Amino acid sequence: MNLQRFNSIKLKLMVIYISVVLIVMAVSGTFMLRQVRQMEYDLAEENLRALADLVNAFVVQPNPRAQFIDTPAWDMIHTTDDIKVVLMSDLGIGIAPAGFVGWRVNDHSISWAMSGLEGFSVGRVGMDLNDNEVQWLSFAMPVDHPEGRVIINTRMSTEDVNARLNQLTGILLIAVFVVLVLTLVAWFFLADTLARPIIGMARVARGMAAGDLSKKIPVNSGDEIGVLAKNFNYMTDEISRHLEQQKKMDEARKEFVANVSHELRTPLTNIRSYTETLIDGAMEDPVMARKFLEIVDEEAKRMTALVTDLLELSRIDAKRGELELDVVDLLGLVRLTLRQCQVLAEQKNQLLWFNDAKDSCFILANATRISQVITNVLSNAIKYSGERTTIHVMISSDEMHHRVSIRDEGMGIPPEDLTHIFERFYRVDKARSRAMGGTGLGLAIAKEIMEEHGGTITATSTVGEGTTMVLKFKRAENEDETSDAPPEMQRVKYV
Numbered sequence: 001m002n003l004q005r006f007n008s009i010k011l012k013l014m015v016i017y018i019s020v021v022l023i024v025m026a027v028s029g030t031f032m033l034r035q036v037r038q039m040e041y042d043l044a045e046e047n048l049r050a051l052a053d054l055v056n057a058f059v060v061q062p063n064p065r066a067q068f069i070d071t072p073a074w075d076m077i078h079t080t081d082d083i084k085v086v087l088m089s090d091l092g093i094g095i096a097p098a099g100f101v102g103w104r105v106n107d108h109s110i111s112w113a114m115s116g117l118e119g120f121s122v123g124r125v126g127m128d129l130n131d132n133e134v135q136w137l138s139f140a141m142p143v144d145h146p147e148g149r150v151i152i153n154t155r156m157s158t159e160d161v162n163a164r165l166n167q168l169t170g171i172l173l174i175a176v177f178v179v180l181v182l183t184l185v186a187w188f189f190l191a192d193t194l195a196r197p198i199i200g201m202a203r204v205a206r207g208m209a210a211g212d213l214s215k216k217i218p219v220n221s222g223d224e225i226g227v228l229a230k231n232f233n234y235m236t237d238e239i240s241r242h243l244e245q246q247k248k249m250d251e252a253r254k255e256f257v258a259n260v261s262h263e264l265r266t267p268l269t270n271i272r273s274y275t276e277t278l279i280d281g282a283m284e285d286p287v288m289a290r291k292f293l294e295i296v297d298e299e300a301k302r303m304t305a306l307v308t309d310l311l312e313l314s315r316i317d318a319k320r321g322e323l324e325l326d327v328v329d330l331l332g333l334v335r336l337t338l339r340q341c342q343v344l345a346e347q348k349n350q351l352l353w354f355n356d357a358k359d360s361c362f363i364l365a366n367a368t369r370i371s372q373v374i375t376n377v378l379s380n381a382i383k384y385s386g387e388r389t390t391i392h393v394m395i396s397s398d399e400m401h402h403r404v405s406i407r408d409e410g411m412g413i414p415p416e417d418l419t420h421i422f423e424r425f426y427r428v429d430k431a432r433s434r435a436m437g438g439t440g441l442g443l444a445i446a447k448e449i450m451e452e453h454g455g456t457i458t459a460t461s462t463v464g465e466g467t468t469m470v471l472k473f474k475r476a477e478n479e480d481e482t483s484d485a486p487p488e489m490q491r492v493k494y495v
Contacts, residue, residue, distance in 0.1 A: 014187050021183055022176070029172045036168055040161045041137065045120045048139035048154040051077075055085055055152050056143050059096075065147045068096035082157040090114060090142070090149040113140035113151045137161070197229040204236065267299035310441070323366045323452055327476050330361040330370075330402050331395060337374045338393065344382045345391065355394040361402040362476040365453050370473075373446045373457070374404065377469045380442065381408035385466070397475070404471040412463035421459060422447040 058073040068087055074097055077085060086103060087096040092110050094103030112119025121138045135158040142151050274292040283289045338352055345352050363370075381391045389409040396403045413421060420426045425440040443457075450457045454474055461467040 014184075017187065018180065018183060021179060025172075025176045025179060029169075029176070032172070033165065033169060037161075037165055040164065041122055044137045044156055044161065045139055048120075048137065048156060049118075049141065051083070051085065051154045052139060052141045052152040055087070055154070056141075060087065060143055060145055060150050060152065065095070065145065065150075069098050069101065082159060084155050086153040086155075088113075088140075088151040088153055090151065092151065095150075107136075107138050107140070107153075109138040109140040110151065110153060113142045113153070116142055118142070135159075135162075197226065201229065201232050204232065267303045270299045271296050323369065325364050325366055325453075327362050328365045328367045328370065330363050330365075330404065330473060331356075332360070333367060333371055334374060334393065334395060334404060337371055337378060341375065341378050341382060344379060348382065348385070349388045350382060350385060351390045353390050353392050355392075361395060361397060363402060363453075363473040364476045365473065369449045370453065373449050373471065374406075376442045376446050377406050377457075377471070381406050381410070381467070381469070384408065385410035400475060402473045402475055404473075405468060406471075407466060407468040409466045412465055413459070413461040413467055414463055418459060418461055422457070 055077060058076055059068060059071055062073070063071050085097075086094050086100045088094050088103075088110065092104060092114050094100035108121040109119035119138075119140045121136075136155045137158055138153065138155040140151055140153045142149055144150075274296050278289060278292055282292055334354070335356075338354055342352060378391070378393070385391065385408040391409075392405075392407040394405045394407075396405065417426075422443050424444040426444075427440045447457050450471065456472045458470050458472070459467060460470075
């Protein structure tokens with residue numbers, strides 16, 4: 001026999017389903033039989049009490065004890081082989097009718113009646129007048145009589161009750177059989193509905209293990225299994241998306257390594273060429289040697305700047321989300337950066353125009369990193385603007401954000417390049433950027449730092465007119481804090 005069939009989800013679900021049906025039917029059937037049995041016993045007790053009241057009214061109370069045996073009233077009392085009436089003394093000895101004189105029986109109901117209480121016992125086995133063992137339902141009631149207490153015992157055979165209970169048991173067994181048959185019939189129609197999504201999940205999971213993420217599970221229902229299938233499809237899409245992102249990251253990493261290699265190769269080649277020239281004899285000419293050494297020094301500075309920027313990007317990637325943030329006065333930070341860049345602007349006879357805000361602008365940030373961003377953008381504006389131009393710096397605010405706008409009057413950026421200027425190693429004018437000492441990483445670093453702080457950096461530009469960079473920061477919650485320190489130092493923490 002194929003053991004794999006016993007591992008089928010359909011078979012397991014069928015066994016579980018049938019087991020649940022059997023357990024429910026067994027519990028409910030047992031409960032029902034007990035309730036019906038109790039109802040039968042309660043009804044029998046009521047009938048036996050009514051019969052005892054009838055005997056008391058027509059046999060015991062109207063007659064002296066000596067006439068209990070042969071009183072005509074017995075003809076009014078209907079008794080059969082299954083229903084008996086016995087009058088007993090307070091000692092539990094039969095005194096009437098004639099067939100029960102001197103009769104004794106060990107019965108709980110009679111014991112209770114001898115103590116002065118009504119009693120009812122269920123299922124007691126005793127002898128009838130023909131010495132046959134019969135299971136009885138017995139009721140005993142003590143009544144007062146002028147000649148002494150009399151116990152009226154009425155009893156009924158359980159044969160009819162048991163017959164009805166057996167009949168009910170048979171009906172329940174038939175019902176269980178019918179339910180099981182219907183369950184099996186329904187299972188053939190419902191099994192695929194329950195098992196198909198699960199089997200589909202197993203099939204898709206095997207495909208995922210083999211690298212195939214294109215398959216999806218059909219979702220045909222809104223129940224828990226349908227929701228599970230939907231979530232499984234969602235997980236597949238997320239894994240596929242993650243793998244696609246991982247692939248793009250791998251490609252970007254390869255491109256990054258290639259760009260780094262290219263950026264380093266150029267200065268290394270130049271350094272090697274000029275040093276070889278010096279070794280070959282150029283050192284004998286002091287003027288030529290000095291010129292070559294200055295070029296080697298510039299190339300070394302380019303490499304140092306490039307390595308520094310690469311290390312900065314590596315630090316940002318490695319420690320993302322681990323910045324120590326403080327409440328920083330953005331206004332003071334801009335003022336301080338303008339002072340530091342003033343020398344660069346004066347070298348080109350440029351004017352740094354600042355629309356100074358009256359109130360402090362607090363943000364939650366790392367002051368050193370944000371100062372690095374502002375310095376980078378401002379130095380770019382100075383670097384790529386001509387002589388005797390103006391760099392416009394402005395702070396604006398709304399309910400949620402503070403913005404720092406830096407607008408230059410430089411050459412501008414073509415529209416096709418504007419969307420790429422924040423990419424690593426991207427240069428609008430590669431030759432001019434290298435000549436000015438740019439590494440192509442400054443704006444990429446600025447973008448990474450702004451995203452670390454939950455902010456943004458955007459650019460708009462018109463060729464020949466200039467470029468505007470906008471740094472957008474979230475406002476700090478405790479903007480009302482003040483300090484006795486000078487405005488440019490308020491809430492600025494240096495590390």
